[in-house]
Each structure stands twice: as C-alpha cells, then as structure tokens.
Amino acid sequence: MGAGGPRLSADPSTDPNVLLGPTAAAACEALWPLLLQAAHWRRHRRGTPPRLTAAHDPRLGMHQHDGLWQLHGAWPTAAHELAGPLLPLVADVPAGTSRVVGQLGQSLDGQVATEAGDSGALNGPEALTHLHRLRALCDAVLVGTGTAVADNPRLTTRRVSGPHPTRVVLDVRLRVPGEAGVFTDGQAPTLLVCDARDRARAAERVGDEQVLAVADLVDPAGDVVWPVLLAALRERGLTTVLVEGGGVTVSRCLAQGVLDRLHLMVTPVLIGQGKPGVQLPPVQRMAECLRPRARAYRLGGDVLWDLDLRDH
Structure with a gap:
C-alpha cells in the first residue's frame, strides 16, 4: 500500500491496513444524518461551516478543518468505520x-x-x-x-x-x-x-x-x-x-x-x-504500476x- 499524503481517515489512531469490523446500527443512525448535512453544506456553501451535533448526544458531532470534515467526541469504532470512506466525499470542492x-x-x-x-x-x-x-x-x-x-x-x-x-x-x-x-x-x-x-x-x-x-x-x-x-x-x-x-x-x-x-x-x-x-x-515494470x-x-x-x- 502507498504511504504518505494528507490523512483523510476518520480515526487517526486506526491502522489503515486493518480490516475493520461490521458497522453497528446505532452508530450509523446517529452519524448518517450528519454526513448528509455536510454534503448539503458542500452543495450550498454560505458563510462559516456549521458545527454539526448528533441528535442523541450533543457531545458527539462533526466539524470542518481546512476543508475536510472530522468527527469529534467519543464516537464508537463503528462510527469511524462508517465515516472513513465517506468523509472525503463531503469535503469542499x-x-x-x-x-x-x-x-x-x-x-x-x-x-x-x-x-x-x-x-x-x-x-x-x-x-x-x-x-x-x-x-x-x-x-x-x-x-x-x-x-x-x-x-x-x-x-x-x-x-x-x-x-x-x-x-x-x-x-x-x-x-x-x-x-x-x-x-x-x-x-x-x-x-x-x-x-x-x-x-x-x-x-x-x-x-x-x-x-x-x-x-x-x-x-x-x-x-x-x-x-x-x-x-x-x-x-x-x-x-x-x-x-x-x-x-x-x-x-x-x-x-x-x-x-x-x-x-x-x-x-x-x-x-x-x-x-x-x-x-x-499494459506496463512493463512493476515500478510503473499505480500504487494508490x-x-x-x-x-x-x-x-x-x-x-x-x-x-x-
């Protein structure tokens, strides 16, 4: 796997080579509306990015830093599993x-x-x-x-x-x-x-x-x-x-x-x-292959x- 570059993962402490476990339904239900709100803000940007808060717990949410959305609060692992591949899609374009x-x-x-x-x-x-x-x-x-x-x-x-x-x-x-x-x-x-x-x-x-x-x-x-x-x-x-x-x-x-x-x-x-x-x-050498x-x-x-x- 390639290395380096900006970290877009939801959980910086997670080893990117680890296969993550199944997503818990409760974490999905809490986080998914926030991802939808972030996508809506990307489409209709006006003013300062909002600080998004989970409906069931105001200590959990999402915020934007340098155009990238991040989770804040003690979200469970399942929430990070859901967010990891989706957060890059709601970042600023x-x-x-x-x-x-x-x-x-x-x-x-x-x-x-x-x-x-x-x-x-x-x-x-x-x-x-x-x-x-x-x-x-x-x-x-x-x-x-x-x-x-x-x-x-x-x-x-x-x-x-x-x-x-x-x-x-x-x-x-x-x-x-x-x-x-x-x-x-x-x-x-x-x-x-x-x-x-x-x-x-x-x-x-x-x-x-x-x-x-x-x-x-x-x-x-x-x-x-x-x-x-x-x-x-x-x-x-x-x-x-x-x-x-x-x-x-x-x-x-x-x-x-x-x-x-x-x-x-x-x-x-x-x-x-x-x-x-x-x-x-076709390429002739492995060094020519894409390694994202x-x-x-x-x-x-x-x-x-x-x-x-x-x-x-």
Whole structure:
C-alpha cells in the first residue's frame, strides 16, 4: 500500500491496513444524518461551516478543518468505520474543479460480471447499502451505455435516507432505449449525455429536457473527453460525481486521470472468464504500476478498498 499524503481517515489512531469490523446500527443512525448535512453544506456553501451535533448526544458531532470534515467526541469504532470512506466525499470542492469517485463491485479475480453479463447478487446487502450512501452524498451518479443497457439500473437511494442524485447516462452512440427506467420512472432528474451533433436524435428518444448535448465531447478517435464532460456537469451545479460503472467507463476515467478516488467492493467469489473490472494499458515494470494509498473496510462478507488516486 502507498504511504504518505494528507490523512483523510476518520480515526487517526486506526491502522489503515486493518480490516475493520461490521458497522453497528446505532452508530450509523446517529452519524448518517450528519454526513448528509455536510454534503448539503458542500452543495450550498454560505458563510462559516456549521458545527454539526448528533441528535442523541450533543457531545458527539462533526466539524470542518481546512476543508475536510472530522468527527469529534467519543464516537464508537463503528462510527469511524462508517465515516472513513465517506468523509472525503463531503469535503469542499475547489471552485472550477470536480470530485470524481469511481465504484466497482467485483469478484476476487477482478470480474464485474459473468461472460454473459450477469452481475446479479455479486455483492452483499452491506455493500449495496454503501453504494446507496455514495449516491446520496454525490451530486450525480453516472453510468455508461453497457451498464445502462445490461442492468437497467434505477440509480436511486432507496436503501438509505437522503436525496437521489441526478442520474447521468453517458451514451455517445445513442444505444440506450428511451423506455429505460431512468428516463421514464420520474424518481430523480436524469440526463442523457451525448455529443452536441446528436442533440436532435437524443431529444426524440428521451425528450429535450433530459438531454445534455456537449460540444467536443468525443475526440477524433471516438473516445469521450472526460474533462469536457465534467465541465458540462459543473455548469449544471454537479461537482461531485459518482462513476458507478461499468468496468469500461471507470477504466477510461482512470486512464484519463480524472478519478480522485476508487471504491472497489470485492466479494469472495471466483468467476473465471467474465467481464473484467479495471483495465489499463499494459506496463512493463512493476515500478510503473499505480500504487494508490489504500484503506480496507469490512462490509459484511465483502471488503471495500478505498483507493486515494491523488496519493500514489
């Protein structure tokens, strides 16, 4: 694991290499509303950051220092387990920039689905709850064409309290059907992102109000230019973006250097040949590999690896 860099962990006394135990329900219930309040403040910053206090005990709370939220008071270990991978998502985002967090659920051998594309029940309920927390703390959740077509995901926060993010479907070839749930269920704002040249066709499919047509979105090779896409999302007020999948989309973000963090939720199953998760151009020497600072957290039967890609 990488070393050094700013400490973003909730509990400085905790060894970052230790697999942490399951989260206690009481600590989650007390701390989760404070994390939601911190995310709300990040979106609507006005004046001095508030000092947040737990409803059940005024001695427990959260405060901000140098743009980062920290726990204060004698929170139990379970609260630190919950906060550790989530506090970086509610930190301040400097003006004119985005915070981009990737997320993949995968097998021990690095596959996100079978060869036929089946990813159902890959991760357990605790991992799914973590995913829904990520959605609630981010402004937007983005998926690529493959995930939208194969999974028809809802991309909501139905497992936790908190706001639904704006749902963003990146579909530069307009392959996602207009009747997909994200475009028709009305549960949350949704944007189909395409190149500006395809605005009319996209509007025919999902309605003009759900189209974000971006000039120069695609380079001459046909690849999405992620800084251009993120700038277009910032113009909509969407500065903290969760890239939820699939493996191809997350990998392209990583290759272009726009991911700040990556949450890999690894489940103890071996798929063999399937749909791979992270794919990067080959390197010849181990010294060329990415070695981000990492922390591991137990999520029921799964392990969450929280990778800080700005510290490697």
